[in-house]
Structure formats: structure tokens, C-alpha cells
């Protein structure tokens with residue numbers, strides 16, 4: 001059995017972009033941790049940052065709990081995720097504690113800096129985690145990893161880059177069988193739904209997720225899908241470990257994969 005860490009910037013990002021895939025992996029008996037860099041402390045118009053981040057941590061934990069996954073907050077704050085020395089050490093410690101074989105993170109190009117900086121931090125933390133002399137500064141540091149984990153990128157939030165080009169994708173996962181679970185996971189994020197209604201003018205959070213999951217599935221003839229890209233930069237693992245774990249649920253998207 002493998003250990004999978006799905007780590008993105010904010011509570012709900014993983015559920016929207018990879019919740020079905022995480023449900024499939026759990027169903028197959030793999031260990032899944034869902035981590036968010038921030039706890040969503042800016043996502044309210046009428047509650048304190050402390051109050052809303054506490055609520056959102058509970059919502060994220062409940063969402064992860066639906067599939068038997070753990071939830072972890074990495075201690076960052078909204079709009080304050082930067083690719084710097086202290087942050088890289090902190091993310092490296094998260095990797096050393098969770099000890100994943102597979103890491104799935106944010107697209108390197110997306111609509112906001114928190115997402116892009118998360119992507120860069122996680123990529124470099126994967127590289128740093130096996131370097132035993134790289135100290136994380138944790139009071140009780142975990143041991144270095146044995147090797148660099150397999151690294152995958154989720155889609156950007158809309159499935160397209162901000163310049164309107166299509167996201168680069170290597171394969172699509174058929175999440176039709178677990179789509180109801182994915183919906184139930186996202187439905188736990190009650191406070192975020194309210195915030196998006198006010199701040200983004202988004203009437204129906206759930207419908208938006210359904211539309212984007214349907215659209216991703218269309219790339220591969222699935223009713224509902226989630227697409228991913230494997231990072232194959234030197235010296236990251238090249239073998240298709242996540243694809244192999246998902247087996248027949250995936251369809252490779254031709255001529256799109258690259259580093």
C-alpha cells in the first residue's frame with residue numbers, strides 16, 4: 001500500500017481538484033493525507049480570522065474524514081504563502097512527517113500567488129526532504145525521507161491557465177463512481193460556500209465543481225474526471241506510480257505531457 005499526500009493552498013482546493021481521486025485511492029486501501037498551507041483565515045466578511053480559520057480547519061478535517069483521510073494544516077496564512085527559506089523548511093518537515101510515496105500539489109501556473117507559491121514550495125520540499133543535512137527547524141524533527149517522492153500537479157482551478165491556454169495534462173482519472181463522495185466532501189466546506197457567494201459572486205459552489213469535474217472528464221470520455229500532470233524534472237521519479245495505483249480508472253491524454 002502507498003502513502004499519498006495531497007497538499008494545496010486552501011481548504012477545499014484538494015476536494016475540488018482531486019477529491020474523487022483521493023476517494024478512489026482510499027477505497028483501494030492507500031493512506032491519504034490532505035494538507036492545506038493556510039486554514040482559510042481571510043475567507044469571511046463578518047468573522048475574525050481566528051474564528052473563520054478554526055471553522056475551516058474543522059470543515060476540512062470532516063471532509064477528509066469522509067474518506068478516512070487525515071487532515072493537516074501547515075501553519076501558513078491566506079495571501080501570505082511565499083517561496084522563501086523558512087517556508088521551504090516548514091513544508092519539508094510536513095513531507096518528512098507524512099512520508100509520502102506520492103505527492104499531489106497545486107499547478108505551477110494558476111490564478112493566484114498562494115497557489116503558485118504552494119506549487120513551487122512543495123516541488124522544492126520534495127527535493128529537500130531526503131537531504132538529511134537540510135534542517136527544518138522543527139523542535140522534534142522527523143527523519144529525512146529515503147528518496148524524492150513521485151510528484152504530480154493538479155489542474156489550475158478552472159482547468160485553464162490565466163492566459164486562457166489549456167492546462168497541460170498527462171492523464172485523466174474517471175471519478176464517476178465516487179462523484180457523490182466528492183460532492184459530500186466539498187459540502188462540508190459550508191463557510192467557504194458562503195464566502196464565495198459574497199466575495200466571488202459565485203452563486204453555486206457545488207454546481208461550479210460539478211461543471212468543472214464534468215468538463216475534465218470530457219477530455220477522456222468520462223462523465224466526471226480529474227486530470228493530473230506528472231513532474232518529470234531531474235532527478236524526480238519518472239515511473240507512473242499514481243497511474244499504476246489507479247489502474248483502469250485512468251486514461252492517458254496524448255501529446256500533452258511534458259516537463
Ligand SMILES: [Zn+2]
Pocket residue numbers: 009010013115
Ligand atoms: Zn485556493
